[in-house]
Amino acid sequence: MSKVAHYLQEHLLGEVMTSADARRHFATDNSIFTLAPSIVVYPRNENDVRKTARFAWQLAERGRMIPITARGSGTDMTGAAIGNGIIMAFPAHMNRIVELDSKSGIITMEPGLNYGRAQQTLHTHERFLPAYPASIEYSTIGGAVANNAAGHKSIKYGVTGDYVKSLRVVLANGEVIETKRLHKREFNKKLGLTTFEGEIYRSVDKLIEEHKEVIEKGYPSVAYNTAGYNLAGIKLKDGSFDLTPLFVGSQGTLGIVTEITSETEAYNPETIVFAAFFDEVQKACDASKKLRDLAQRPSAIEFVDGNLLRKVQELNPNQLKEVLPGTMPGAALIIEVDDPADRQRKKTLKHIRKILEEYSVETKEESDPHEIGKLWKIRHATATLLSHSNKEVKPLPLIEDAIVPVDKLYELITATYALCKTLQLEVALWGPIGEGNLHLYPFLNLSEIGDRQKAFKLMDEYYSLVTKLGGSISAQHNDGRLRGPYLSTLYSPEVIAIFEALKKIFDPYEIMNPGVKVSATKENVRSLLRNSYSLGHLYNHMPRS
Numbered sequence: 001m002s003k004v005a006h007y008l009q010e011h012l013l014g015e016v017m018t019s020a021d022a023r024r025h026f027a028t029d030n031s032i033f034t035l036a037p038s039i040v041v042y043p044r045n046e047n048d049v050r051k052t053a054r055f056a057w058q059l060a061e062r063g064r065m066i067p068i069t070a071r072g073s074g075t076d077m078t079g080a081a082i083g084n085g086i087i088m089a090f091p092a093h094m095n096r097i098v099e100l101d102s103k104s105g106i107i108t109m110e111p112g113l114n115y116g117r118a119q120q121t122l123h124t125h126e127r128f129l130p131a132y133p134a135s136i137e138y139s140t141i142g143g144a145v146a147n148n149a150a151g152h153k154s155i156k157y158g159v160t161g162d163y164v165k166s167l168r169v170v171l172a173n174g175e176v177i178e179t180k181r182l183h184k185r186e187f188n189k190k191l192g193l194t195t196f197e198g199e200i201y202r203s204v205d206k207l208i209e210e211h212k213e214v215i216e217k218g219y220p221s222v223a224y225n226t227a228g229y230n231l232a233g234i235k236l237k238d239g240s241f242d243l244t245p246l247f248v249g250s251q252g253t254l255g256i257v258t259e260i261t262s263e264t265e266a267y268n269p270e271t272i273v274f275a276a277f278f279d280e281v282q283k284a285c286d287a288s289k290k291l292r293d294l295a296q297r298p299s300a301i302e303f304v305d306g307n308l309l310r311k312v313q314e315l316n317p318n319q320l321k322e323v324l325p326g327t328m329p330g331a332a333l334i335i336e337v338d339d340p341a342d343r344q345r346k347k348t349l350k351h352i353r354k355i356l357e358e359y360s361v362e363t364k365e366e367s368d369p370h371e372i373g374k375l376w377k378i379r380h381a382t383a384t385l386l387s388h389s390n391k392e393v394k395p396l397p398l399i400e401d402a403i404v405p406v407d408k409l410y411e412l413i414t415a416t417y418a419l420c421k422t423l424q425l426e427v428a429l430w431g432p433i434g435e436g437n438l439h440l441y442p443f444l445n446l447s448e449i450g451d452r453q454k455a456f457k458l459m460d461e462y463y464s465l466v467t468k469l470g471g472s473i474s475a476q477h478n479d480g481r482l483r484g485p486y487l488s489t490l491y492s493p494e495v496i497a498i499f500e501a502l503k504k505i506f507d508p509y510e511i512m513n514p515g516v517k518v519s520a521t522k523e524n525v526r527s528l529l530r531n532s533y534s535l536g537h538l539y540n541h542m543p544r545s
C-alpha cells in the first residue's frame with residue numbers, strides 16, 4: 001500500500017483499498033475507455049470526503065498530484081467515472097435518504113443513494129423524481145446530478161437540474177459549502193468571505209459580468225445541453241446568485257457533491273400509451289413535432305427506427321411478434337400520457353388521436369398496465385441490440401447523444417444514415433426525438449486498428465454535422481473524456497476560454513476529475529481506448545470489511 005493510501009486509511013472512517021481487484025473493477029465505466037485508479041476510497045461521511053480533498057490539495061501545493069474522481073455506479077457513457085488517482089465510491093456508505101418532507105415532496109439525499117430506491121420510496125408518498133435516466137435501476141442520485149441526467153419524461157418535466165434546490169459540496173481544498181439561490185443581500189455576504197468559497201463567488205461573478213454577452217449568445221438553442229458548463233443560470237436579473245446549476249452537470253470537475261436537496265413531482269402511475277407505426281421516418285419526425293407542440297405535452301415521445309426493429313426481429317423473432325404490425329414499419333413512436341386530471345387527460349388524448357389520424361398510421365392505444373408493458377417493449381428492444389455482439393464487433397457509445405433543434409431533426413437523421421453508409425457501418429436509431437435528441441450505437445471492433453480510426457473519423461464528422469445544424473454534442477449523457485475534445489467544435493474560442501477560466505477558479509491544481517470536459521484532448525483519450533468492450537463492471541463492488 002502506498003504512503004498516500006496508508007495515510008488515508010489512518011485518517012478516514014471509510015475503507016481505503018489498493019488491491020488489484022478493486023483497481024481493475026473501477027478501471028472502467030460504461031464508456032469505451034479504461035483507466036485504473038491507484039486508490040479506492042469508500043467515504044463513510046462528508047468528513048471523509050473533506051479530509052481526502054484537503055490531503056490531495058496539500059500534496060498538490062507541494063507539487064505531488066493525486067486527482068479525485070467521484071463515482072456513483074459507474075454507468076457513465078463518457079469515461080467521466082474513471083480516473084488514475086483516487087476513486088471515491090459513494091454507493092457503499094453514503095447512500096441514505098436524509099430527509100423527506102411528504103407534504104412538500106422535498107427530499108434530501110446522499111449522493112450514493114440508488115436512484116431506483118429513491119424513486120420507490122417517493123412512490124409510496126405519491127411523489128417522484130421525473131427526470132430519471134433509463135439506467136435508474138443501477139445508477140445513483142449523485143451520478144444523475146453530476147451528469148444532469150434526463151429521461152423519457154423530460155419532454156414534459158425537464159431535466160435533473162430543474163429540480164435540484166441546493167447542494168452540499170466539498171471544494172477542491174476540502175472546504176464544505178452549501179449552494180442555493182441567494183438573494184442579493186445573502187450574495188453580498190458571500191462576496192465578503194475571506195475563504196476559498198468567498199474567492200469562488202467573487203471570481204465567478206467577475207467572470208460572468210465581464211463576459212455577459214458571450215455567455216448569453218454562446219449556447220446552442222436546444223432542449224437539453226450538458227456540453228461544457230452551465231453559466232447561463234447562475235446570476236439572474238434580480239441580482240440573485242446560485243452556484244447550484246454550475247455543479248449540476250459538471251461531472252465532478254468543480255467539486256464533490258455530498259448532499260442533494262431536490263424538489264419532486266406528484267406521481268400518477270396510471271398512464272395511457274400509444275404505439276404508432278409509420279411507413280417513413282420523416283412522417284414520424286413531423287408527427288413528433290406536432291405532439292411536442294401540444295399545449296399539454298405527452299409525458300414521453302420516443303422513437304425507434306425500422307432498422308432497429310428489423311435487427312431485433314432478426315435476433316429474436318418472438319420478442320416483438322405481438323406488437324408489431326404485419327408489414328415492418330419505417331419507424332415507430334411510443335407516446336405516453338400521464339395527466340392525472342380526467343378532463344385534461346381526455347383533451348390530450350383527443351389531440352394525440354387527431355394528429356395520428358392525419359398520418360393514417362396503424363396505432364395501438366392501451367391503458368391496461370400489462371398491455372402498456374408490451375408497447376414499451378418496442379422502445380426497450382434497444383437493449384437486445386445493445387447486448388448483441390458478433391464476436392468482437394459491438395455496439396458502442398460513441399456518438400450516442402446528440403441533440404438538434406426539432407425542425408432540424410429529419411436532416412440529422414438522413415445525414416446520419418448517409419454518414420454511416422459511407423463508413424460502411426450498421427446503424428439503428430432511437431431516442432426521445434420529441435426534443436430532437438437522437439441515440440445511436442455504431443457497431444465496431446475496438447481490437448481492429450481500422451475500426452479504432454473509424455471511431456474517431458465518425459466522431460469528427462458527426463459532431464461537425466450536429467454543430468452545423470445548431471445542435472449540441474451532449475444532450476443527456478454529458479461530455480466526459482469522450483466529447484470533451486469536441487467542445488471546441490461546438491463552442492467559440494471565447495466560450496471555451498470562459499470554461500477554462502471557470503475550471504481554474506474551482507480547481508487551480510487540477511485535482512477534481514482532470515481529463516474530463518474542458519481538459520480532455522483527443523491525444524489523451526486515444527491512449528485510453530479499450531481493446532474490447534463489455535459492461536462487466538455493472539455488478540456491485542463493495543468493500544469487504
Ligand SMILES: Cc1cc2nc3c(=O)[nH]c(=O)nc-3n(C[C@H](O)[C@H](O)[C@H](O)COP(=O)(O)OP(=O)(O)OC[C@H]3O[C@@H](n4cnc5c(N)ncnc54)[C@H](O)[C@@H]3O)c2cc1C
Nearest residue numbers: 072073074075076080133134140143144146149150252257
Ligand atoms: C443502459 C444505460 C442507460 C442510460 N440511460 C440514460 C438516460 O436515459 N439518461 C441519462 O441522462 N443518462 C443515461 N445513462 C447514463 C448514466 O447512467 C446516467 O447519467 C447516470 O445518472 C449516471 O449515474 P451513476 O451513478 O452511474 O454515475 P457515475 O457513472 O458513477 O458517474 C457519473 C458522473 O458523475 C460524477 N459523480 C458521481 N458522483 C458524484 C458526486 N458525489 N459528486 C460529484 N460528481 C459525482 C462522476 O465523477 C462522473 O463524472 C445511461 C447509462 C446506461 C448504462
